Amino acid sequence: MAGVEMLPKEYGYVVLILSFSGFFNFWMASQVGKARIKYNVPYPALYALESENKDANIFNCIQRGHQNSLEWMPLFFTFMVVGGIKHPIISAALGFVYIVARYFYFTGYSSGDPKKRLTIGKFNFLALVGLILCSVSCGISFLLA
Numbered sequence: 001m002a003g004v005e006m007l008p009k010e011y012g013y014v015v016l017i018l019s020f021s022g023f024f025n026f027w028m029a030s031q032v033g034k035a036r037i038k039y040n041v042p043y044p045a046l047y048a049l050e051s052e053n054k055d056a057n058i059f060n061c062i063q064r065g066h067q068n069s070l071e072w073m074p075l076f077f078t079f080m081v082v083g084g085i086k087h088p089i090i091s092a093a094l095g096f097v098y099i100v101a102r103y104f105y106f107t108g109y110s111s112g113d114p115k116k117r118l119t120i121g122k123f124n125f126l127a128l129v130g131l132i133l134c135s136v137s138c139g140i141s142f143l144l145a
Contacts, residue, residue, distance in 0.1 A: 007085065013092035014084030017099070018077065024099055025073070028066040028106055035062040058112040065109030065117065069102055076128065083134025086141050091134050098127035 035041070039055040041048045047063060048056035076098060084091035105121025 010088035017095035062110045065106040079131035086138035087134040094130040
């Protein structure tokens with residue numbers, strides 16, 4: 001395929017991790033959908049009002065866990081794609097750590113106690129910093145080539 005030969009063979013791992021991230025996002029969205037039914041929060045409401053719904057906190061925590069993941073997704077994708085050009089295996093490994101930590105972030109948040117999102121979930125930020133460093137390294141290598 002044209003263009004593929006310009007990327008390292010190991011870049012395939014980056015693509016697989018990005019694909020896995022998409023499936024993970026679908027799963028989180030399905031959890032929000034189930035919570036909408038369980039806690040009676042119809043569309044188009046993004047969040048439940050505590051004055052109208054006794055289960056508002058738990059629903060809002062589930063929704064917020066997914067929403068927060070969506071907010072960080074563009075950065076994650078960007079740093080995976082760019083950092084993976086020069087460091088595909090390291091980027092893929094960091095991407096895997098990021099997704100696993102995001103799982104714990106989401107499930108901790110979904111418990112209804114937002115503090116639980118940071119037990120194991122906090123490691124997603126370390127993985128993201130690693131991906132940023134891989135991207136910086138890639139940018140420097142382009143400038144020095």
